[in-house]
Amino acid sequence: MNLKKITKKTEFYIAVIILVFCILVQLRSGQFFTNNNIVDLLRSMTIPMMFCVGEMMVLISGGVDCSFPAIASLSMYFVCTRMDGMFGNPLPYFLVAILLGLMMGALNGFIVAKFKFPAMIVTLGTSSLFLGIMQGILGSSEYPLTSALNALGTTKILTATNAQSGLTSELPIHFVFMVILIVATWFLMNKTMLGRAIYAVGGDEVAAARAGFNVFGTRMFIFCLSGALAGFIGVCRASMLLTVSPNNMIGMEMDVIAACVLGGVSLVGGRGGIIGAVLGTALMTIVSNSLILLGVSTQWSRVFTGVIIIVGTAVSAIQEQRRKKKLFVTVSAKPEV
Amino acid sequence: MKKKLLATLLTAAMAATMLIGCGSSSDTNAPEKDASGDDAQTTEDGGEASDGDASASGGDYKIAVVVKGNTNGWFVRMEEGIKKWADETGINAWMTGPTDTDSAQQIQIIQDVMNQDIDALCVVPVDPAACEPVLQEARDKGIKVITHEGTTVQNCDYNIEAFDNAGYGAFIMDNLAELMGEEGTYTTMVGFLTTASHNEWADGAVAQQEAKYANMTLLEALPRVESENNTETAYEKAKEVLKTYPEVTGFVGTCSDDTPGIARAISELGLSEKVHVVGTGMPDECREMLKDGSLTCITLWDPADAGYAMCELARKVLDGEEIGNGTDLGLEAYSNLVVDESNERLLMGNGFISLTADNVDEYHF
Numbered sequence: 001m002n003l004k005k006i007t008k009k010t011e012f013y014i015a016v017i018i019l020v021f022c023i024l025v026q027l028r029s030g031q032f033f034t035n036n037n038i039v040d041l042l043r044s045m046t047i048p049m050m051f052c053v054g055e056m057m058v059l060i061s062g063g064v065d066c067s068f069p070a071i072a073s074l075s076m077y078f079v080c081t082r083m084d085g086m087f088g089n090p091l092p093y094f095l096v097a098i099l100l101g102l103m104m105g106a107l108n109g110f111i112v113a114k115f116k117f118p119a120m121i122v123t124l125g126t127s128s129l130f131l132g133i134m135q136g137i138l139g140s141s142e143y144p145l146t147s148a149l150n151a152l153g154t155t156k157i158l159t160a161t162n163a164q165s166g167l168t169s170e171l172p173i174h175f176v177f178m179v180i181l182i183v184a185t186w187f188l189m190n191k192t193m194l195g196r197a198i199y200a201v202g203g204d205e206v207a208a209a210r211a212g213f214n215v216f217g218t219r220m221f222i223f224c225l226s227g228a229l230a231g232f233i234g235v236c237r238a239s240m241l242l243t244v245s246p247n248n249m250i251g252m253e254m255d256v257i258a259a260c261v262l263g264g265v266s267l268v269g270g271r272g273g274i275i276g277a278v279l280g281t282a283l284m285t286i287v288s289n290s291l292i293l294l295g296v297s298t299q300w301s302r303v304f305t306g307v308i309i310i311v312g313t314a315v316s317a318i319q320e321q322r323r324k325k326k327l328f329v330t331v332s333a334k335p336e337v
Numbered sequence: 338m339k340k341k342l343l344a345t346l347l348t349a350a351m352a353a354t355m356l357i358g359c360g361s362s363s364d365t366n367a368p369e370k371d372a373s374g375d376d377a378q379t380t381e382d383g384g385e386a387s388d389g390d391a392s393a394s395g396g397d398y399k400i401a402v403v404v405k406g407n408t409n410g411w412f413v414r415m416e417e418g419i420k421k422w423a424d425e426t427g428i429n430a431w432m433t434g435p436t437d438t439d440s441a442q443q444i445q446i447i448q449d450v451m452n453q454d455i456d457a458l459c460v461v462p463v464d465p466a467a468c469e470p471v472l473q474e475a476r477d478k479g480i481k482v483i484t485h486e487g488t489t490v491q492n493c494d495y496n497i498e499a500f501d502n503a504g505y506g507a508f509i510m511d512n513l514a515e516l517m518g519e520e521g522t523y524t525t526m527v528g529f530l531t532t533a534s535h536n537e538w539a540d541g542a543v544a545q546q547e548a549k550y551a552n553m554t555l556l557e558a559l560p561r562v563e564s565e566n567n568t569e570t571a572y573e574k575a576k577e578v579l580k581t582y583p584e585v586t587g588f589v590g591t592c593s594d595d596t597p598g599i600a601r602a603i604s605e606l607g608l609s610e611k612v613h614v615v616g617t618g619m620p621d622e623c624r625e626m627l628k629d630g631s632l633t634c635i636t637l638w639d640p641a642d643a644g645y646a647m648c649e650l651a652r653k654v655l656d657g658e659e660i661g662n663g664t665d666l667g668l669e670a671y672s673n674l675v676v677d678e679s680n681e682r683l684l685m686g687n688g689f690i691s692l693t694a695d696n697v698d699e700y701h702f
Contacts, residue, residue, distance in 0.1 A: 289577060292559060
């Protein structure tokens with residue numbers, strides 16, 4: 001890929017914004033490019049990044065999933081409280097959570113794909129339903145984490161010690177899960193027929209059906225996958241927090257969707273990619289974790305975050321408009337009569 | 338066809354939800370009725386005996402305490418206090434409440450106990466405003482009404498709170514100052530800048546430091562941090578503060594999510610010896626951290642004491658004793674009540690406690 005081609009991509013501009021912002025924080029605080037700060041940031045983005053990867057696939061398929069925090073919370077809460085101490089190995093907890101998430105995702109997918117209701121409303125509804133089940137039937141409250149997951153949560157792959165200040169930061173094993181998930185998603189979306197089907201269904205449902213793609217099946221698959229991932233990520237979150245906090249993930253959906261859109265994933269489907277989603281999440285995480293380093297007071301932090309989101313989205317929107325203009329040049333060359 | 342199928346499904350789902358709802362509420366009533374049945378018998382037995390000398394101790398009262406949810410660990414602990422009071426005084430007092438924290442169910446239960454010939458009703462309302470009509474009904478029947486965690490309630494004889502907000506903040510600061518050796522720079526964390534109680538506690542802590550600890554300073558560049566009521570955010574923000582302002586050696590946590598989050602950040606950064614945090618924390622959530630040393634102490638108020646105090650206050654009201662500044666409810670935390678300046682029905686104790694590794698196992702919520 002040559003340089004000219006790269007500068008036409010949304011991802012390029014998001015990367016530039018990230019770089020400029022990082023340098024700004026470095027100049028202001030002198031603490032940004034320290035090994036412990038980088039490790040802190042990588043740790044902070046682990047969970048949002050995994051959610052973002054799942055949401056990106058749903059968005060590309062032309063849907064939207066607002067229920068993943070609820071699915072993650074309910075699956076996590078169920079396995080952590082109802083299976084507390086049953087296994088010495090974390091694997092069964094993950095498997096059951098994935099299965100529960102899959103079932104909840106399938107409910108979303110069935111309603112959306114079968115009856116063609118708007119995905120946003122359906123998932124907002126099921127989100128409320130799942131949280132209701134967690135609060136009403138399971139009686140959610142803070143709960144100590146089961147020992148198998150606690151052991152997993154304290155497994156570190158890296159410890160960074162700042163030579164100057166002596167501060168240490170640790171990177172938990174979940175970071176590896178995130179990397180694997182990103183690579184697997186890249187492969188699925190770019191190298192498989194299923195990935196093509198997801199893009200095709202999101203781009204134009206009718207055209208995709210005529211081209212022989214199974215629209216119902218693809219939509220079902222996407223929501224099931226999103227649900228299963230949410231179940232997995234929910235357990236990851238609990239084991240990173242080292243406590244079962246049922247309300248901890250609620251409200252994350254908006255940040256995650258914003259991160260996807262920042263990275264150039266289209267809200268109406270068919271466009272976007274894993275690199276954009278990764279960069280979008282990176283930008284959101286870096287901004288929200290650098291405001292104190294930057295010296296922004298608590299009163300103004302929301303204004304600052306808002307401006308960054310708008311600037312970032314504007315960049316990708318302008319990029320998209322340019323692309324469209326180019327497409328239409330030849331078509332509208334002939335003046336109207 | 339599809340639409341019909343969906344409509345049927347939705348109706349079925351709704352019906353199922355209703356059934357589940359009814360199921361849990363009938364569960365709620367069952368043990369409660371059993372309990373009150375037993376209690377009624379006890380009173381009859383006790384009633385005969387005390388008929389002669391009832392005037393001395395007022396031993397034939399019936400006091401019901403209706404809490405937000407009777408399975409919640411917080412209220413299970415409160416029930417211990419109520420039972421202790423009942424044992425000490427020999428007066429029939431019992432606790433009940435919905436299995437889930439649900440305002441409608443709670444009002445139903447208040448109505449049920451009102452018809453059991455009680456003398457006083459103590460309520461920890463789920464939704465204070467929604468409770469007003471039923472509390473008024475109770476007072477019209479001549480039942481004395483005491484509320485807790487309901488400063489806005491109009492239809493009560495008294496509302497009792499564990500403490501005033503500034504006093505609790507000062508208590509947090511006293512504990513923090515002790516850990517910091519009364520010197521160093523600190524900052525405060527709240528759920529949101531808009532959360533009234535958290536900010537009043539933080540203000541109270543700062544006021545206490547200014548009054549008593551001259552060698553301590555509030556971090557001027559960042560006097561207040563938001564945790565958004567999220568342990569993870571508290572953890573991330575605490576790390577950022579410590580990276581940016583290495584002079585900080587103390588944190589005041591207000592929200593129960595702040596304290597464990599900050600503690601985790603401190604221990605991960607390897608600053609356990611140098612940096613300290615004191616703030617509101619829930620025993621279940623902080624137990625491990627208190628035991629492994631990453632947290633030294635958490636502050637909170639004991640629901641058992643609040644339950645005890647409500648019953649004792651109800652007895653005093655029934656006996657016609659005068660209530661006001663300095664009233665002693667027989668517990669250290671409520672030995673010197675303060676009447677709020679703007680609301681004469683609002684009483685406040687100094688019922689805060691601090692938990693350490695040694696006594697955290699006495700609390701399960």
